[in-house]
Amino acid sequence: MLKETHRITVLTGAGISAESGLETFRGKSGIWNQMKPEELASMDGFMANPGLVWEWYRYRRTILATAQPNPAHHALAEWSKLCKDFTLVTQNVDGLHQVAGQRAVLELHGNIRLNRCLRCGKEEDAELLASHDGIPYCQCGGQLRPSVVWFGEELPRKVLDEAIRASDSCQLFLVIGTSAEVYPAAHLPEIAREHGAATLEINVEQTRFSSQATVSILGLASQAVPAVLQTWKSLNLQ
Ligand SMILES: [Zn+2]
Incomplete structure (x- = not known):
């Protein structure tokens, strides 16, 4: 063979x-495990609460920083x-x-280490250890999202x-x-x-x-x- x-x-x-x-997706324990996957990883979830979704992806990137x-x-x-x-x-x-x-x-x-602009579509490297909270924005003024494929996409x-x-x-x-x-x-x-x-x-x-x-x-x-x-x-x- x-x-x-x-x-x-x-x-x-x-x-x-x-x-x-x-760990696989949300892991076995912790606060994130109590959320529905769609709340954290879908466009509907992102539109409803982008701050929460970004908090979740920052958490995952922090883990990735040492993996x-x-x-x-x-x-x-x-x-x-x-x-x-x-x-x-x-x-x-x-x-x-x-x-x-x-x-x-x-x-x-997709790749969790990249961000993508919702307005112009540009992709850029993300910092694994973010220096600030909140929702990040592109130079064009559009909102950034993690460049991964979400549920329903x-x-x-x-x-x-x-x-x-x-x-x-x-x-x-x-x-x-x-x-x-x-x-x-x-x-x-x-x-x-x-x-x-x-x-x-x-x-x-x-x-x-x-x-x-x-x-x-x-x-x-x-x-x-x-x-x-x-x-x-x-x-x-x-
Ligand atoms: Zn842009």
């Missing part, structure tokens, strides 16, 4: 970031430099793949199209740290499989995809991904 495999596409999700200490990529992120970044045709698609918004040195990440749900079309292209042309598709249950991301491994690619899943528990995968590894991404990369290197870099 790994020998003479030079077109590889990877889909990552929350599981890979969990090992960097980032570091783990061995799984680093192994994927290394792999992308060794492999001719390597595409990384992620459902995560934390940007840890890029921190690990990964280039050209296809971010299906479409995934960025161009990113999704590229992800689909990379899925239907790869030889190997890896699913890492995601149950791949939410469409349209869930389509990607299916597309790869239908086009004859082998599929390898790495998750801490069985998922809907496990029974369809060519190989399913139950374990931590931080251990399994470096091990799979090591095997790929021994078979392909001679």
